[in-house]
Each structure stands twice: as C-alpha cells, then as structure tokens.
Amino acid sequence: MHARLIHRFLQCLLVAFCVMVTMLATDLRAADDLRAMVNALGGGNFQQSQKQVEALAKTGDPKIVPALEALSEGDLYQRKTDGTVFIVKPAGSNFMLIDALTGDTAGEEAKAALEKIKVNNGLRRTIRAALGGLTLMSPETGVRLQAANTILRTPSADALDGLDTVLAAETDGAVRAVLEKARAASVLVSDLPVDEKKAAVATVVETGGRDSLSLLSSALATADESLRPDIEAGIKQIEDRQALWAAGQNIWYGLSLGSVLLLAAIGLAITFGVMGIINMAHGEMVMLGAYTTFVVQQIIRTSFPGLFDWSLAIALPLAFIVTGVVGLAIERGIIRFLYGRPLETLLATWGVSLILQQAVRSIFGPTNQEVGNPSWMSGAFDLGGMTITWNRMWIIVFSLAVFAFLLFLLKKTPMGLQMRAVTQNRRMASSMGIKTPWVDALTFALGSGIAGIAGVALSQIDNVSPNLGQGYIIDSFIVVVFGGVGNLWGTLVGAFTLGILNKFLEPYAGAVLGKILVLVLIILFIQKRPRGLFALKGRAVEA
Amino acid sequence: MSIKRRATGALLAAILSTTAFHGAFAADDTIKVGILHSLSGTMAISETTLKDAMLMLIEEQNKKGGLLGKKLEAVVVDPASDWPLFAEKARELVSVDKVSAVFGCWTSVSRKSVLPVFEELNSILFYPVQYEGEESQRNVFYTGAAPNQQAIPAVDYLMANEGVERWVLAGTDYVYPRTTNKILEAYLKSKGVAAEDIMINYTPFGHSDWQTIVSDIKKFGSAGKKTAVVSTINGDANVPFYKELGNQGVKAEDIPVVAFSVGEEELAGLDTGPLVGHLAAWNYFQSVDNPANAEFIKTWQAFTKNDKRVTNDPMEAHYIGFNMWLKAVEKAGTTDTDAVLDAMIGVSVPNLSGGYSTMMPNHHITKPVLIGEIQTDGQFETVWETPGLVVGDEWSDFLPDSKDLIADWRKPMECGNFNVATGKCGGKGS
Numbered sequence: 001m002h003a004r005l006i007h008r009f010l011q012c013l014l015v016a017f018c019v020m021v022t023m024l025a026t027d028l029r030a031a032d033d034l035r036a037m038v039n040a041l042g043g044g045n046f047q048q049s050q051k052q053v054e055a056l057a058k059t060g061d062p063k064i065v066p067a068l069e070a071l072s073e074g075d076l077y078q079r080k081t082d083g084t085v086f087i088v089k090p091a092g093s094n095f096m097l098i099d100a101l102t103g104d105t106a107g108e109e110a111k112a113a114l115e116k117i118k119v120n121n122g123l124r125r126t127i128r129a130a131l132g133g134l135t136l137m138s139p140e141t142g143v144r145l146q147a148a149n150t151i152l153r154t155p156s157a158d159a160l161d162g163l164d165t166v167l168a169a170e171t172d173g174a175v176r177a178v179l180e181k182a183r184a185a186s187v188l189v190s191d192l193p194v195d196e197k198k199a200a201v202a203t204v205v206e207t208g209g210r211d212s213l214s215l216l217s218s219a220l221a222t223a224d225e226s227l228r229p230d231i232e233a234g235i236k237q238i239e240d241r242q243a244l245w246a247a248g249q250n251i252w253y254g255l256s257l258g259s260v261l262l263l264a265a266i267g268l269a270i271t272f273g274v275m276g277i278i279n280m281a282h283g284e285m286v287m288l289g290a291y292t293t294f295v296v297q298q299i300i301r302t303s304f305p306g307l308f309d310w311s312l313a314i315a316l317p318l319a320f321i322v323t324g325v326v327g328l329a330i331e332r333g334i335i336r337f338l339y340g341r342p343l344e345t346l347l348a349t350w351g352v353s354l355i356l357q358q359a360v361r362s363i364f365g366p367t368n369q370e371v372g373n374p375s376w377m378s379g380a381f382d383l384g385g386m387t388i389t390w391n392r393m394w395i396i397v398f399s400l401a402v403f404a405f406l407l408f409l410l411k412k413t414p415m416g417l418q419m420r421a422v423t424q425n426r427r428m429a430s431s432m433g434i435k436t437p438w439v440d441a442l443t444f445a446l447g448s449g450i451a452g453i454a455g456v457a458l459s460q461i462d463n464v465s466p467n468l469g470q471g472y473i474i475d476s477f478i479v480v481v482f483g484g485v486g487n488l489w490g491t492l493v494g495a496f497t498l499g500i501l502n503k504f505l506e507p508y509a510g511a512v513l514g515k516i517l518v519l520v521l522i523i524l525f526i527q528k529r530p531r532g533l534f535a536l537k538g539r540a541v542e543a
Numbered sequence: 544m545s546i547k548r549r550a551t552g553a554l555l556a557a558i559l560s561t562t563a564f565h566g567a568f569a570a571d572d573t574i575k576v577g578i579l580h581s582l583s584g585t586m587a588i589s590e591t592t593l594k595d596a597m598l599m600l601i602e603e604q605n606k607k608g609g610l611l612g613k614k615l616e617a618v619v620v621d622p623a624s625d626w627p628l629f630a631e632k633a634r635e636l637v638s639v640d641k642v643s644a645v646f647g648c649w650t651s652v653s654r655k656s657v658l659p660v661f662e663e664l665n666s667i668l669f670y671p672v673q674y675e676g677e678e679s680q681r682n683v684f685y686t687g688a689a690p691n692q693q694a695i696p697a698v699d700y701l702m703a704n705e706g707v708e709r710w711v712l713a714g715t716d717y718v719y720p721r722t723t724n725k726i727l728e729a730y731l732k733s734k735g736v737a738a739e740d741i742m743i744n745y746t747p748f749g750h751s752d753w754q755t756i757v758s759d760i761k762k763f764g765s766a767g768k769k770t771a772v773v774s775t776i777n778g779d780a781n782v783p784f785y786k787e788l789g790n791q792g793v794k795a796e797d798i799p800v801v802a803f804s805v806g807e808e809e810l811a812g813l814d815t816g817p818l819v820g821h822l823a824a825w826n827y828f829q830s831v832d833n834p835a836n837a838e839f840i841k842t843w844q845a846f847t848k849n850d851k852r853v854t855n856d857p858m859e860a861h862y863i864g865f866n867m868w869l870k871a872v873e874k875a876g877t878t879d880t881d882a883v884l885d886a887m888i889g890v891s892v893p894n895l896s897g898g899y900s901t902m903m904p905n906h907h908i909t910k911p912v913l914i915g916e917i918q919t920d921g922q923f924e925t926v927w928e929t930p931g932l933v934v935g936d937e938w939s940d941f942l943p944d945s946k947d948l949i950a951d952w953r954k955p956m957e958c959g960n961f962n963v964a965t966g967k968c969g970g971k972g973s
Contacts, residue, residue, distance in 0.1 A: 046926070074819075074918065120916055120926040121820045122704060125796045153797070210765045218767030253754045260752070358583060366587040368782060368812025378817075380790055387758065389790040462751045463782045463812060467585055471749050471779075506755050511746040512716050 034059065038067050038100050039085050042078030042117045049117065050126050057130030065134055067100040072127045076100070077114040088114065129154040133162065141172050148178040152211065155182065157190035181207050188219040194226050201227070205234035209385065213238050245385030250503050256392040258499025259399040262492060263458065264472040265479035266402060267451030269491040273480050274423050275443055277335060278342055280350040282476060283469025284357060285448045288326060289319040289455020290464045291360060294369045309374040312456060319452040326356075327448025331441045339440075353469070361466040371459040391460050398457050402450065403492055409446075410488065419443050423486070482522055484532030494533055498522075573616040574609070574878055576601060577636035579647025579657070579668075584624025585749070585778065589857075590649050592808060593671065594619060596858040597646050599846040600865045610869055611876070618642055626656045633657040637666045643878035644669065644868055646861055651675060651718045658683065665880050669868065671860035673803060673825075675722035679937040679950030679959040682880075684887060685907045686864035687857060688826055689935040690726050694773070696912040697801045697824035698727060700927050701771045702734065705799060708768040709740045711760050714775035716745040723775050723803070729941040740768065750780045753787040761791065764798045772800040781805050782812055785821075795820025795916070807853035810921040818917045826896065826910040827859035828923040833897040853921070859895045866892040867902055888953060898932060905950035905959075907935025 041052050056064050070076045070087040077088045088095040097106040132150030163183045170176050184200035204212045220231045271279045293315040338345045380389040410416035421429040422439045430436045483494025505514040578597045580590035601615045618640045622629040636642045644667040648654045661682040673688040701707040714720025764770035801822040844850045867890045875882035891901040900908045909932040915923030938948035947964040958968035
C-alpha cells in the first residue's frame, strides 16, 4: 500500500518535471513568437492588423495586454529602421520608447523615425473583444467587470467554455451578474439545445435593460421556431418595463432643461421681474460668465494643472464679480438715464449686447473656446432603466442652490428688504432714507452677477462662443413672463413647467415642431392670464 | 451748432470723395478680389477663417509678383450672417468696388440670395463649402463637395467596412441637410435598406439640449442591427451634441457618427477624448501628409501668428478656387468675366491632398474623398479614401426630379439644367 503511494508520488513528480521543462521551452519560444507577432501588427492594412490581433488573442498570454491597449489608444508605433514595435510616450519633441512586451524603457527616438500603427473602429472592436477574454482573470474587480461587459457586447459560442470556468471561480456579485448574462448571450448565439436557450432567454429578460433588448432582437432573426414565442414574449416584457422608465427619463430630461432655463432666467427675474428693466444684454452677461470660466481654466491648464477639478469653484466667484462689475457699469453709465422709458432701454441694452459680443469676438476670436468638464462632471450612471449624466445632475442641484440663495438674499437680508421696498414704492422708500439710486445699481449688478454664474454652469453643456448669450435671451424672457413678472417662485415653476412640457412634446412632435407648439401654448396662456402663472398683487402692479 | 455740423459734414464729404477718387485711381494698377464672408453674427465662427485664408492667399500671390503684372487687392465686406445683406454687399462689391471675382458665402441660403446679383451684373463667385447640389449656375464655381463627393462615399464606407444596416439621419433644419438626407434616403433604399431601418431627425439651429435625441439614437440602435448616425448637424449645435454623446457613453465602436459639417475648426472647442473613432467625410484633412499641405499649414500659422491654428476643408476649397482663377485669368490674359468663364473650364491645379483638381464643364471640380476618424489631439486620421478623383455631380441621380438633368457650360450647350430625356435646356432649377 505504502510502496504504491510512493510510486504514484514519484510518477507525479516525473510528469510535473516533464511538463515544467516543456513549458519553459515553449515559454522561451513563445516569447520569440509573441515578439514577432507584435512586430507584425505594423505595416499592414486594417484587415491584416485585425488578423494579427486575433492571433495574439488566441495565445491567451496576458503579456500582450499593454501592447493591445496602446494600439487601441493609438500609442503603438513601429520603428522605421528595423520594424520593431514600441509603445511610446511623448517626451518633449521626441518619443520615449517602451518595450511592447516587457514594459521596460528602451531609449528615445525622433518622431520622424517612427510610424504610427493606424487603428480604426473595426480594429478597436477586435481589440476590445480580445482584451475582454484576456483580462477576465484579472485580480481587480473593476477590470473583470469591464471584461465581462465586453464579452456581453460581443457574445460568441467560443467564449462559453471560458465563461463557465470563470463563473465557477467568481465571487463578486456584480461581476457574476454580468457574467451570467454574458453566458446567456453566448448561449443564444451557440448551437446548444433549445431548452438551454430558453433558460438563457429567461436570464436575459430578467436582467432587462437596453442591451438585453438588442441581444434578443438579434437572436430572434436566427431563432428556432420553438424558441420564437419565448423571445417575442421576452422582448415585449422588456419593452413594457422600459416604457415606464422612459416616462421617468422624460421627466428627468424636462427637469434638466428646466434647470438650464431657470439658470438663464433667474438673473433676468431680478433685472426685468423686480426692476422692470428690459435688459437685452442679459444673455451677454451669461456669455461673459462662460468666458471667465474659460480664462480661469486656461490659467489653471498652463500654471496649476493639479487644480483642474476645482476650476469651476474658482470661476464661480470670479464670474460673479466680473459680470457684476460690468452690470454696475451698464446701470451707472446707461440705464439710470433711461428709467421709465422702456423702449429706449431696450434699444440701448441691445446696443450694449452687440458691443459686448463684438468685443469678445475681437479679443478671443470668433471660434468656440474649449471649456473642459472636471472629472466629477463627466460620464453618466444608471438608475434603474434611466441614464443620468453627471453634468446635468449637478446643474439641477446648482440651479436650485442659486435659487435658494437668491430667495434668502431677497427675503432675509437688509439689502433684500431695501430692494423690495424700492421696487414696491420708490418714493416712500426714498423718504424713509433709502438711497434709491444705489439700490437700483446694486440690484442690477446682482442680476448681472447671477447671470454670470449661470454662464459658468452653461459653459459645461454648451458652446463657449460669442453667440452663447443669444440662444438664451428669448427663452429667459419667456420663462420670466410665463412665470409671472416680479415673482421668483413663478420663475422657478415656469422654468420647470416649460422644460418638462418641451421634453414631453419632443418625442412626438420633433425638436422643431415641439418648440413651436410650446410657443403657441404660451401665447394662448398669456392671452388668458396676462400676468403669468403667479401674478403679483399690490401697488407695484399699478406703478 | 448747425453751422458747425454742416462744416463737419462738408469735411466728411471731402474726405470721402478723396478716398473714393483715390480708390478709382488705384483701381488701374491693381486687380481687385472681393471677399464676401460674415465677420459677425452666427456664421462668423466659420466664415472669419475663410476671410483670413483669402487674405493670406492674396498676400502670398502678391509676393510672387501678382497677376498679369498687377498687384492683387482684397476688398473685404461683412454681410453679418444676414442673408439679404449678402445680396446687397455682393452688389456693392461688383458695381461699386469693381472687383474681378468674389470668393464667399457659406450657407446655401446666402448663396441663393446672391445668385441673381451675380447673374445680373455678370460677375464670378467662388463658393467653397460642401453643399446639397441641385444647382449649376453660369457665374458660380462650386469648389466644395457635391453630395456624391462626400455623403454617398461616407455611407458606402459604413456599409462596407462597418456593416451598418440601420441609419439615423440627423440634421439641422434647413435646405442643405434636408436635401442631402433626401438623397441619402433614396440611395439607402436603392441599396435595399428598409424604411423602418431609417430614422430621420431635424433640430433647430443652435440646438443645445440633445438628451432626448441621443437617448432616442441609443434606443434605435438597440434593435440588434449595427447602427450608425449620419450627421448633417451644422454649426454651434455640434459641440453640445458631441458632449452629450460622450457623456451618455455612445462609443464610436458601437454607434459611429459620421459628420459632414464637423472639421478641425469645430473640434477645436471640444475635448475629443471621448469622441475618438467618430468619423467625418471631407476632401481634405489637416493631417494629410504631403509637402504642399505642410507648406500651406506653415504659411497659415505664420500668417495668423498662431502655431495652434488649424486648417480645414473649405480653406482648401478656396486654395483650389483661387489658384484656378489665377490660372484662368492668365490663360485669358484679362479679368473680363466672359473670357475668364470660358477659360476656367478644364483648368487643373494641385490640391492639398496630393493630387490635381480640375474644373469640370458643370462648374464643379474633381476631388478625392477621405474618411477620417477623430483623434485625441482634435485631428482626423484618414482611414479610407477613394482610389481616384470623384467628379462633382450637381444633379443627383437618386432624386426623381433631377436624375435626367446635366449641366454643361461649354459652347454650344451652355446650360445648367439640360434635360437628357427631353433634349431641352430648362426644367427644375431654371
């Protein structure tokens, strides 16, 4: 008994040794092969490169991952003299070479001595699929999740065996869920028996989502007769579920559009709503705010790149000050001579808006300026069946914060009290010792400053060009008039109502007709209630 | 007061008349070239660059000794993105300033607005922008792309190389996108694409809220067939569109967007990181690698004193058009309109993508078609190009109204809309 065990042990040892020796040998040969294969990535056309990537993926060697990633990013170059392929990093006017397999640095080379290995969408897709298979065993959960998602997007029957092994070992819940779905997707395209496929359809339907719909639709085209009813029922189930989410998504889009309108209009709610000045240069204040953001980001990019994520926080107070000062200058220089003459005010402020536009065009040029999104404002996350982009979400939060701040300022501070006093009864306020001209100037500066910080937010979603303001001026007036002149709450409700209305009409009527319909509805509404949603009562109305 | 005002008036009049006299005097030893591009208003963003490009070309030519032994003189006017003003300014250039040729216009509506002026005053216009076709006018040379030099090759590329079966045609709501989409729709259907696999969507100028449309595109793309977006979205609306695409995670590998109005200049206002792989179809990219282009970029960046300034396709069109005009004037020996119109046809000059462009009898030129993918540095990388040059086809073969029409401005035909079915000149567009 004992002897037999020892014998078995020795046998095992021998086999293991043999395996090790062959592995070592193949390893060495494989390294040479790999090098040749990586070098062969260059020099051909896209189809050839694609074949090479597929061949590399078949080796299953994780050493090729950095090279493939670099190729996908367009950082893989071939040296013209000997055809060696390197990963490069820019180093001054030269490139720093990094060995494609080992990751060691291999000196520098002039840019002209290297040729970029071109990549297109088809090649990128192939690389993505290859990387998905190679990184599925990675120790990092995030990488595995990404790999699983990749396989889900490119299901193939070949991947099934690999998926089964990985699934058996996977412990992370999120990755497991995606893997199971990927397995089901792969089952659907394989030639496994119908029963297995039915189970797979059930798995896919259960997880729901847009990608499931896509998987089922493509499966339906090639499906067996007996499987068809299952898939059709599944598609219907997912579509029903999505219809519900679509309504939620629409409300969200409406809120998001409403928050943009609110931001653009809230400064006007003060200058036009509270003071009664038709300020056609309001849009240009928004534009100046956006350009302030651009200048701040420009300085940060060149001098303090580490602060980029803080650029908006830095730009906010600056934009408020810049546009506030410009507003103050406009009020002191022009508008104060024109109180009580709305037509002249309209013309004068329109002139100011043209001057500001052309000034910005002359200083910064007519082309768009690049304002980047800080990392916390890029991308999106999924909430159930909805996709919510970070920048839109923060803009909603920000617009509500600005609204709350303004409300507090008007209702709870001495300055707000004076503002309200002056707008309600100028002569009475004056005889109580309030310097009405200065209150006017400060109110106008406040309205302009608020427009400036709106510009900081809008620079995140729109063009930063001299025409930025023009796009918002009409909408702003509509919101203020619709909500009720002189009432901040009216502006809030008006902005969100118009936003949601617009977004509910858009899917049915299209963007162009939707906008026209909204305008028609507003005209009808104003006919019925000339003072808007929340009409202001009292002496101010008569004044 | 009134005397003082009158005196100032007289003084002004005197100054004006001397300058006018001076202008007339100078006209004898210079050849004037009109530049009709908006320097203010919504189109300034695109057109100002073309004005600068023309000034540079004229300056360079003067360094080489001018034309017919005379110096060239640029006359710049600003039609301010106001379509009727284009016609007025064109009239001013031709009848007051007596320019020999005009280089200008961007939008189709501005071109349509100046057409009658050039016809009436018998002058020459060079139009440098890709457009919807369906036009050929005696006094206009179209140096931008016709639909068959941009839109149709792009669709062919997507069909053959990306295997696209479902199409979103998204555009700004005006004549160029609508006509182009009509042509594309007819073309796709002729290739066997079903009506339910085509989604057409229009948005107003300057549209900035793309959330619904991008989510619709995602939904349309989840029907299990490879989907692509063909974008004729124009001007400012592109930046928020691409930002929304990036944020909602629409990757080029999944749903590629091919654009006809997005060039290097438009990308300058964008972080192109999330957009890598989206496509554009043009006849020229700044990244085209050849000595003529390198020289052009160098001169341009020196002229604008900005080493980051990009070049784009309409600039190349002006480069070609200007050189063609120079050659035709030299050939004719005069700047007289009729002589130059005759001499223009058949003129061949080098373009910047490494070949020669020729003016065809239909007043359109031959060009290569390039498909490029957006890179992280805001440039395009050519991933495909036509093997040879493509002749601009003014009357689309895919629209029932225009498939029988041809244009030929050589004698004896001299017709912009000759109907080959009836054998008569005239028909649509006359």
